[in-house]
Amino acid sequence: QLSTGFYSSSCPKLFSTVKSTVQSAISKETRMGASLLRLFFHDCFVNGCDGSILLDDTSSLRGEKNAVPNRNSARGFNVIDDVKSAVENVCPGVVSCADILAIAARDSVVTLGGPNWDVKLGRRDARTASQSAANNGIPPPTSNLNQLISTFSNVGLSTRDMVALAGAHTIGQARCTSFRARIYNETNIDPSFARTRQSNCPRTNGTGDNNLAPLDVQTSTVFDNNYHKNLLQNRGLLHSDQQLFNGGSTDSIVRTYSNNPSNFQSDFVAAMIKMGDIKPLTGSKGEIRKNCRRLN
Numbered sequence: 001q002l003s004t005g006f007y008s009s010s011c012p013k014l015f016s017t018v019k020s021t022v023q024s025a026i027s028k029e030t031r032m033g034a035s036l037l038r039l040f041f042h043d044c045f046v047n048g049c050d051g052s053i054l055l056d057d058t059s060s061l062r063g064e065k066n067a068v069p070n071r072n073s074a075r076g077f078n079v080i081d082d083v084k085s086a087v088e089n090v091c092p093g094v095v096s097c098a099d100i101l102a103i104a105a106r107d108s109v110v111t112l113g114g115p116n117w118d119v120k121l122g123r124r125d126a127r128t129a130s131q132s133a134a135n136n137g138i139p140p141p142t143s144n145l146n147q148l149i150s151t152f153s154n155v156g157l158s159t160r161d162m163v164a165l166a167g168a169h170t171i172g173q174a175r176c177t178s179f180r181a182r183i184y185n186e187t188n189i190d191p192s193f194a195r196t197r198q199s200n201c202p203r204t205n206g207t208g209d210n211n212l213a214p215l216d217v218q219t220s221t222v223f224d225n226n227y228h229k230n231l232l233q234n235r236g237l238l239h240s241d242q243q244l245f246n247g248g249s250t251d252s253i254v255r256t257y258s259n260n261p262s263n264f265q266s267d268f269v270a271a272m273i274k275m276g277d278i279k280p281l282t283g284s285k286g287e288i289r290k291n292c293r294r295l296n
């Protein structure tokens with residue numbers, strides 16, 4: 001059972017310490033806010049929010065960093081290390097890496113202009129990780145709507161939660177390899193938007209694979225509802241993005257969020273809290289890692 005006051009006596013400086021480290025990382029590179037938010041998602045969807053994504057590979061542990069959705073893509077691990085050492089300086093051995101990820105994700109959203117919320121805490125860190133669970137549990141950008149709905153429902157999140165959480169793509173970047181097939185082969189895409197994206201993402205597999213484009217064509221460094229607005233104009237970057245507005249059951253939710261930013265914000269917050277509640281380790285399970293990259 002997580003609670004917002006979990007560290008109020010054991011680490012009163014926790015929130016200010018995390019926030020200042022996250023803010024300084026974002027001021028050096030705006031994209032870092034997006035990268036930290038995504039790390040929390042990729043942690044929670046793989047055996048719950050237990051810091052498993054932060055573990056480095058060793059000879060005896062195959063971690064999640066090299067799973068397909070993360071390899072050459074998940075980033076921000078050094079910033080989490082910086083936050084963890086700042087927190088260890090004020091309250092050694094008290095705060096889990098899993099909780100640090102949850103707070104860093106919230107602070108990233110707030111710093112980029114999104115809604116604020118109280119983060120529930122008390123998660124402990126896993127002593128295991130699973131590359132195969134990461135490959136199976138994190139949805140790929142080729143997913144269709146039914147696949148997206150079932151991946152989220154597998155972790156207890158509703159279709160509405162899914163459409164709200166996908167609004168995280170209002171910030172951050174994707175690699176050419178994640179959207180190439182869409183911009184060259186699909187028809188439910190705005191033609192001028194497709195041409196713009198084609199200019200920095202060559203058609204041939206293996207060329208320019210890591211070239212980046214913003215997930216939100218309008219405001220990729222601001223947490224707003226332009227992601228959902230773009231979908232109404234067939235300007236979703238990923239195949240999976242445009243699936244949310246493609247004549248199916250989620251069209252009406254996308255329309256609601258486009259017309260009503262405060263409804264998007266409140267649903268996003270509720271869904272982030274729900275995602276943060278996925279299978280936490282509590283009590284005497286797991287451990288409080290000293291270094292987020294390895295077991296104690």
Ligand code: HEM
Nearest residue numbers: 034035038041073139140141165168172173174175178240
């Ligand atoms: C709905 C299913 C989802 C799919 C299929 C998906 C897929 C992707 C893909 C393919 C990328 C680009 C990765 C790359 O090319 O390197 C990406 C980026 C991103 N995703 Fe998602 N995602 C989904 C949901 C979410 C959720 C729920 C969140 C957070 C709440 C999220 C946050 C982000 C962020 C912030 C980025 C940009 C990261 C950066 O710039 O470093 N995504 N996502």
Ligand SMILES: [Ca+2]
Nearest residue numbers: 043046048052
């Ligand atoms: Ca995890």
Ligand SMILES: [Ca+2]
Nearest residue numbers: 170216219222
């Ligand atoms: Ca935006």
